[in-house]
Amino acid sequence: MLTALTSGGKQVVLTRQSSLTSLREWRKNETYYCPQCKEQVLLKVGDIVIPHFAHLKQTTCRDSFSEGESPTHLLGKIQLYELFSQLHLQTKMEPYLPAIRQRPDLLVTWQNEQIPIEFQCSTIPIARILERNAGYHTVNMLPIWIVLTPPKIQDSSAFVLAYQLTQFQQHFIRHIHSSTKEKLSVFLTYNPSKQQFHYLSHFIHLRGTAFAMCHSVMRIKHQTIPFAIPATPSRKDIEDLTRQYQSARRKYLRSVIGYNQRGIHHRFLRACYEMRMQPIQLPAWIGVPTFGQAAFTESDCEWQLLLIAAIRQTRCTPFQLNRSTLHSFVKTFEGDSSLQLEACQNYVDFLREQRIDIYRMDKFMRRDFVLEILSGRFLAMHARN
Ligand SMILES: [Zn+2]
Structure with a gap:
């Protein structure tokens, strides 16, 4: 996790603004507590690991805080947090929502609406995703799920490609309504190591789970709220x-x-x-x-x-x-x-x-x-x- 409370009750969020040296200083002079169970947590700072907090001992609070988060997940969360903050939106890191007992990765306030942002790096049962969505639904929140860019897509520079989407990935395709029966479908993914979004869109079903699709990349610094939508494919893209x-x-x-x-x-x-x-x-x-x-x-x-x-x-x-x-x-x-x-x-x-x-x-x-x-x-x- 990337947040904790100080002994004075102040919330700390770990972003890339703080240097490793200053974090090591903090660690010497301050004790940190889990915002949820109030047990003591450790500030882990290493040369390789991404600075994060971890519970001192095993607690039941671990489930909702998904400890053992991968470095990729931590890094993506920090970068997305910074993106929304730079867009001058009120952004909370890992806030606990007591009414539904859920903790989204981020909670962004946009036009008086609170939008949970989930950065999903691992494949989890679809039932758990539906459960979380149902929770958000009961408090009138519409979450945005951003999935870690699959390796094959990460390495591809093609604008048009054929790719097999797993059931799990297909679940995150968003259908953006247009005025006609054909909807624009978008699979939004993010790659923290290159700090860019990879969009998959304009799916044409081939067979089984294989689709032909458009692939476009957007650097995180160019991202906006609401999220940018892929452009109409060019004549060449449609030919491809x-x-x-x-x-x-x-x-x-x-x-x-x-x-x-x-x-x-x-x-x-x-x-x-x-x-x-x-x-x-x-x-x-x-x-x-x-x-x-x-x-x-x-x-x-x-x-x-x-x-x-x-x-x-x-x-x-x-x-x-x-x-x-x-x-x-x-x-x-x-x-x-x-x-x-x-x-x-x-x-x-x-x-x-x-x-x-x-x-x-x-x-x-x-x-x-x-x-x-x-x-x-x-x-x-x-x-x-
Ligand atoms: Zn805790």
Whole structure:
């Protein structure tokens, strides 16, 4: 922890302003106490460790104070504390909120609102995060979670990349509402060793937990309140995202051929077989990043081909389609079926707009149509009322 009380009851916060020598002086002349349990704590000052306070002996207070915090966590907390202080916002370090018995890393007052800031460095059960959020909710606080930048992202200088987001990381993606159905989604991470924020945004689902996304960096000294939002991707970024998407699509189609041994048990291959088509010949209008496609964990090629197969079974065209066909279709997938219904509807709308005859596999698509779809999605994300 980075705060303690002096014997006189004054609160001390350890920031980088105090030199190691002065901290060693403090330590000689002062006794420090835990603000919560009032037991004595030690001021630890070393050449390598980040100066911090630690309980003298084991106490039950340790849980809420998460002792054994990593140096990265301590350092990030100090830097964020300094950021908010420099923005002239009232900022409390590790304040205890008795009503909910929680201790956020920081509590920032912005426009008369108190905002807990949590800098999350380790992976903890999502249930614990929900619990903490529920606690904040009961006192009408909306916390901001900042996650430690994953190593792969830290080292990347690419503006567009493909990356697998764990369930834990996906949980911290914030959806910023815009006026349209497409929301701007942002995963805010911070890297204390380089003192910069790494933003991941504009996610295009590829398959499983893999996404293509934009990556942008902001030095902490340029950060503002409210936190900056990533800009609309440039034409080049969208071209790169399109390339990532198309390359993942090709990879998927090549990989399913490997399943040939048990092909008939693979839903995608069975559908290909029934349509008398090789996976690699899949028409360009199947496997398309239409609105809401992330509702399925399967590749777009897979759920869209299966949807085409389901519609063909009813002998309808996308124009005559009955909504109940979609309802029974999404039941065969895991995930949120209302989101999946929306994704199916958006794909069917695309088929209608493009006047695609789903009973013929030879319809030619313009070369840039995926680029146009993605441009449309990003324009919608950044549209304002
Ligand atoms: Zn204590």
